[in-house]
Amino acid sequence: MVLVIGAGLAGCLAALALRERGLPVTLLSQAPALATASQFSYGGVPWWGAPALARAAELWQALERRHGPLGWQSCTLTLHGGCANPPDDPQALAAAGAGLEARLVAAGESALVLLGDQGQLLGLELPYGRVDGVVLAAALPAALERAGVRRHTGSVLALECPGASPWRVRLAGGDTLEAETVLLAAGAASTQLWPPLKPELATSWAGVLALSADDLAACDLPSGARTGIVMPLLGQRQALEQQTPSLGEARAVVDAGLAPWGTAWLLGQISLVNPLGQFDPEPDPAWMEARLRSGLARVWPQLARLPARYHQLPVSFTATGVPLVGPVAQAPGLWVCAGVGAPFAALPPLLETLADQLAAGSRS
Secondary structure, three states, rough: OEEEOOOOHHOOOOOOHHHOOOEEEEEEEEEOOOHHHHHHHHOOOOOOHHHHHHOHHHHHHHHHHHHOOEEEEEEEEEEEOOOOOOOOOOOHHHHHHHHHHHHHOOOOOOOOEEEEEOOOOOEEEEEEEEOOOHHHHHHHHHHHHHHOEEEEOOOOEEOOOOOOOOOOEEEEEEEEEEEEEEEEEHHHHHHHHHHHHHHOOOOEEEEEEEHHHHHOOOOOOOOOOOOOEEEEEEHHHHHHHHHHHHOOEEEEEEEEEEEEEOOEEEEEEEEEEOOOOOOOOOOOHHHHHHHHHHHHOOOOOOHOOOOOEEEEEEEEEEOOOOOOEEEEOOOEEEEEEEEOOOOHHHHHHHHHHHHHHHHHHHHH
């Protein structure tokens, strides 16, 4: 039996992939049930972004054929030149645009399309895909049940490996789960459950605003918002994540984006990034929201003032951009899937490989 710890995007997709290969799976989710980062993600799928992502759209469509609608849809991505934290850098914008065009051409897609961006720098429209987090969250429980994934809910106190015996997971309330194989897919909580991951796995707090469609309807939407997702050409989150090993204290950046989210919309993202190996308590939501709105006001003043509900969650990542996916060194039977950038694009192909390896090990 494989015990998957974490019922976010990685844990659920891993459980489905393992069941397809005939392995018995128990999926452990937190108690009480907590929101996951994937529920508040834009859900973008840039299959042209790297060779490893090339099959992402195909795999999402295959998942829907097997498990029913999961929120997949083709759309466009419009990249704007506005920067939430000035100054804008025309040379950097031009270089980023040229790099994107080269990746698109390499993936067999047409060149970029220029759009007027309401008096700002020109926008770039690209082919894209997205998975709606609201639809996905509603559909996954039934998909897991149909696939035969056993579900267990509990707060993990400790993950223990008592020598040659099975792995043991101690839960609040006195319950214990045992398994020969454990897949740790608990996102930012992974380092708390297995501290040896700390030198490689970093954490941040990500916050977004959720707008109602009615409130947004009264505003002029940025170019491209009616056909898909809008994001900055020079996103700052990834650049800050790469600086994690040299950070002396937590730093925050704001990226101005807009994406449909069920019948509502997600606006912006603030990322509060911790130094490597550090996981701070949850920051003050009021401070985070104020900082997010201030950054958004530099790009879309009208949108930044709209009434909205603020949400924030911890996120795992690696400073190198290389995710932690596979067996954990010196811990036989323990596997990890965490720190995956662009998870909606990267996880489907990564988990196909991981599930194949786990199934092969089980048969041997």
